[in-house]
Amino acid sequence: MTVDHSATRSRDTLPLADRAAGLVGSVIDSSTSLLAAQTHDIVRFAMGSPADEAVPLAEFRDIADQVFDHSSMTYGATEGEPVLLDNLVEYLAGTSDPTTEDRVTITAGGMQGLDLACKIFINPGDLVIVESPTYTNGSATALSYGAELLEAPTDENGLIVEALPDLVAAAGRTPKAIYTIPNFQNPSGTTLSLPRRHQLLELAHEWNAVIIDDDPYGLLRFEGEDLPSLQALSPADPLLFSVRTFSKILAPGLRVGWVDTDPALRQLVINAKQAMDTCTNVPAQHIVAEFIRRGGLDKHLAGLRTEYRHRKDSMQESLHRNLGSRVTTTDPEGGFFLWLTLQGEDARISTQKLFETALAEGVAFIPGPALSASGRFDDALRLCFASTTPERTEEGIIRLRRAMDLELDALNGSGNS
Numbered sequence: 001m002t003v004d005h006s007a008t009r010s011r012d013t014l015p016l017a018d019r020a021a022g023l024v025g026s027v028i029d030s031s032t033s034l035l036a037a038q039t040h041d042i043v044r045f046a047m048g049s050p051a052d053e054a055v056p057l058a059e060f061r062d063i064a065d066q067v068f069d070h071s072s073m074t075y076g077a078t079e080g081e082p083v084l085l086d087n088l089v090e091y092l093a094g095t096s097d098p099t100t101e102d103r104v105t106i107t108a109g110g111m112q113g114l115d116l117a118c119k120i121f122i123n124p125g126d127l128v129i130v131e132s133p134t135y136t137n138g139s140a141t142a143l144s145y146g147a148e149l150l151e152a153p154t155d156e157n158g159l160i161v162e163a164l165p166d167l168v169a170a171a172g173r174t175p176k177a178i179y180t181i182p183n184f185q186n187p188s189g190t191t192l193s194l195p196r197r198h199q200l201l202e203l204a205h206e207w208n209a210v211i212i213d214d215d216p217y218g219l220l221r222f223e224g225e226d227l228p229s230l231q232a233l234s235p236a237d238p239l240l241f242s243v244r245t246f247s248k249i250l251a252p253g254l255r256v257g258w259v260d261t262d263p264a265l266r267q268l269v270i271n272a273k274q275a276m277d278t279c280t281n282v283p284a285q286h287i288v289a290e291f292i293r294r295g296g297l298d299k300h301l302a303g304l305r306t307e308y309r310h311r312k313d314s315m316q317e318s319l320h321r322n323l324g325s326r327v328t329t330t331d332p333e334g335g336f337f338l339w340l341t342l343q344g345e346d347a348r349i350s351t352q353k354l355f356e357t358a359l360a361e362g363v364a365f366i367p368g369p370a371l372s373a374s375g376r377f378d379d380a381l382r383l384c385f386a387s388t389t390p391e392r393t394e395e396g397i398i399r400l401r402r403a404m405d406l407e408l409d410a411l412n413g414s415g416n417s
């Protein structure tokens, strides 16, 4: 006889680990499922995904034909396929982010890099500094290991590093880790200035805190000059744990990224990854390796930079044309995102509420509170300019204005609903 336990079991009665309470998930990722379930036309400014037309699909198909054989369908080395490690390190030698093979471990995207960093460094109760706003998948990863988050303010030059000593003094203990996105930050689009990079490194050493340097967008600068990476400013620094990914420069569905760490830490990274997934998707690694070997990455990135600059400009023009002084935005020099803040009377609108109205009107974004560890920024939202053509962007901003008008009418008591 089988016993049906379903009626007596709720999640609360299950013997969950304490850490389950810290598994807060991601509003950003959930919006992928939410949007997939919609049947009406939606202009999608929500996900930080490359444009469909920016993915070199024909070349990937050609490469897949060449590299898919039995050796790419079996288990691979945990640290990564040798051919990818070789080609990646050779490629990075010509960028502002050079490295050596004894530092690199291939990961299942940037998210696994963040998970590895937290798994290795964070004990329950440890203090972790996060930017405000931040990429909340990163802060959620720290929370999943029991971290306590200390939100630090940002401005147009990224994390306000000068504010950290006072914040830390007020917290009464030093941080174990500082989570920063130094280039074209997600979600604000801002870049950490050079003096602040130096200052951040100094503070990390003063506190013996690891810097989780999460930089998926650094190779996507379309204006201004590259700043030296934290690694370049502090070579062979054991307190730097750098997280990188091909998601934004090739395709997120590949799930291929890498971490760049002190060689003394590499075996620990490999051990931690072995307890997660054995190795990163082998065929995907071969696709990326061969794409780099064929010399395609530089040309591809040059094309992306030109297109994304055009798309950012178009979005700002659309915003100016349709919303004028009702909003302000940041002005990123690269990457994917604009951070928009409602002004004047519009600042009374909750962007969380606006999200629902906007979705019904056919436009999606990420509301500010989803990008803050403590749910701040209800008067702000994130727009991804990279995945949408200028024509669609104009349509999306018109829909956003309509949604704002509806919300404002409702607040002023003149709405129909």
Ligand SMILES: Cc1ncc(COP(=O)(O)O)c(C=O)c1O
Pocket (backbone or CB within 6 Å): 048, 108, 109, 110, 111, 112, 135, 138, 181, 186, 214, 215, 216, 245, 246, 247, 252, 255, 256, 257
């Ligand atoms: C700042 C930041 N870190 C990490 C990631 C995750 O990258 P991946 O999709 O490769 O896991 C993202 C993706 O949006 C990101 O913006």
